[in-house]
Amino acid sequence: MVIMAAKGRQQILATGKHQAGFTLLELMVIVTLIGLLSAAVIVNFSGEKEENPLTGSMATLKLQLRSLSDKAFIEQRWLGFLFTQHHYELMTFSSTQGWQKVPSFTPKTFPDALLVSLDSEGKPVRLAEESTIPQIQASPDGLLTPFKLSLSYLNETLELTDPYASAE
Known part of the structure; x- marks a missing residue:
């Protein structure tokens, strides 16, 4: 009551x-x-769209590379990204079959006007379509091979050397 x-x-x-x-x-x-x-x-x-594909692509790449490192560490296996001028895809290493594409990973395509260049361990890397070994590899301890990835759009270039650092 x-x-x-x-x-x-x-x-x-x-x-x-x-x-x-x-x-x-x-x-x-x-x-x-x-x-x-x-x-x-x-x-x-x-709702805001990025006019410049450079910043969006670099942010996506940073997240993908961090994910690659974490996934390699968690799964305790070699993983890598195979880059071409137009896209990149995830690969895994098997002692019996070598480097194989991961079928569940959809290759990520770069925007048309974006130019990609990659240096691995201090040397320029040719981004060829016929390549079968990933240029950036993550070891089972989560470490990435040394690299410098450059994305260019019009007169602007961003470089990434470590996915945990900021792009410049």
């Missing part, structure tokens, strides 16, 4: 105590409002 107190609109429970806290309905309304507001913010931020 609930009795309304004369002061304000506080409810007094049958036990003689005042009601404390919020009702479930009030909490659900607040959570719904927060959800709607956060959805609106996310839509506004994600």
Whole structure:
């Protein structure tokens, strides 16, 4: 039994105590409002398209290389990315079959106007379509072969030497 107190609109429970806290309905309304507001913010931020394919491609590559290193460490096997001028794909090493493409990984294609160059262990690497050995490899301890990856678009170039560093 609930009795309304004369002061304000506080409810007094049958036990003689005042009601404390919020009702479930009030909490659900607040959570719904927060959800709607956060959805609106996310839509506004994600609605912006990058005009320059360079920054988006470099950010994707950094994430993919970090992922490659982590995956090699977790799975305790050799993994690598095979680069061509137009795309890159994931490969895994088997002692019986050598380097093989990972069928579950869809090759990532670079935007048309983007130029890619790669130095591995201090030497320029030819990005040929017929290559079968990945230029950037991750060992089972998660270490990557030394590399310098350059992406160029118009008059701008970004270089990546370590996926955990910032692109310059």
